[in-house]
Amino acid sequence: MRVFSRKLDNVVEVYDTNLDLVRTFAVPSRSTFKEPGSEGHAVTRSRDRLIYATDTAVLKVDPDGREEWRFDLGERGPRCGVSFTDVELSADDSLVWVYAPNAMADRDREDEWIVLDAATGELRERHVLPTVGHGGDQYPLSDGRMLLEVGEGQDGIQIYLGTPGAAPHDYGWGDRSLHGVSPDETRFVTVGHDAEDLAVHGFPRGEVLFRCTLSAFGYRDDEEDVFVEWSPGFLDDDTVVAVVSGIDDEEDTEWWRHFRVDARTGEVLGELEITTLNQYDMDVLGDGTYVITDTDGTLRRM
Known part of the structure; x- marks a missing residue:
């Protein structure tokens, strides 16, 4: 670590x-x-x-x-x-x-x-x-x-x-925002400048291995006020954690969900059922664990 x-x-x-x-x-x-x-x-x-x-x-x-x-x-x-x-x-x-x-x-x-x-x-x-x-x-x-x-x-x-x-x-x-390198240093992950997609690239050349647009996470690609957040990372060599966020118009509040993505194929493996303070309060460590913050400010390694 x-x-x-x-x-x-x-x-x-x-x-x-x-x-x-x-x-x-x-x-x-x-x-x-x-x-x-x-x-x-x-x-x-x-x-x-x-x-x-x-x-x-x-x-x-x-x-x-x-x-x-x-x-x-x-x-x-x-x-x-x-x-x-x-x-x-x-x-x-x-x-x-x-x-x-x-x-x-x-x-x-x-x-x-x-x-x-x-x-x-x-x-x-x-x-x-x-x-x-x-x-x-x-x-x-x-x-x-x-x-x-x-x-x-x-x-x-x-x-x-x-x-x-x-x-x-x-x-x-x-037009790509960089968000981390795989632990084996064969790939890195980016998000589009307009938060429209996530891409995993080969390292060091940077060729795109796959992209995940909003539709991969169950939303329409043209859906307004829903974004792939600038906060993904490699949970381990095989898994990227991506965050999708949006606005609840009725409640006028923000929401966000964490998803596991196969780092080699781009398949979305399902939602990571966790609660965080915000879209950015998750630090993946590359060894299968991550750090989040409790409401009292205490750090937790999960």
Whole structure:
């Protein structure tokens, strides 16, 4: 199981494999559109070091919050928009990958994908990206590579594959949202930008192995106010969990349902009968288990 952590307002909580809280790191309050603060974070496998981004820098701190290194990104400009820096550790904890949304942060330079030495914070690589992103999500691979999704709002979504020492590979789609890699790293899952379908792709080439539109889950493909949510994931090598949501017009409330999908054939295997706080409150771990949150805020591994 990967290191599981969550960020609340001004702390990052770190858990062991039993989901017992083992450490808490203090961080600045969450960054907002106009107010500075903490943004993306990553925890080392030893669970005793935190790497996190603010609106101006990436920092590594020890358990007492003492700064071990800092990599400056530069101040946000007066015309900054929604822009959140993401950080992720490579699978072996040796590198820190940083997506910096410089264009939206009004830093007077293009977006960058930056690679730092995790021990020292020394710059290893800096790649310019042709994006104007609001934020990014990264997925480490066992061989040291990294997948990155950049969200550009109404302009779409870009997906890149990073390899240390090489230029990023651009999948070139612009309309697929990335949501995870299979545990055996032979496939990855995406959702259409307009939330109209789910697709599983071969990795690394990205060829579509199958798609599931709303009709696969028992709804009309042209049904209004029903969506394939941007929250699927690999429960294990053989199963993807997909979330379909909609609006109950009579009650004026949202609803959502979780479905199991055969990750090799695309067959919808039935509904996963669980209750979650919202459409996004489920973190699949790839080993057949998942984490949800109780109404009192307690994490549960199921």
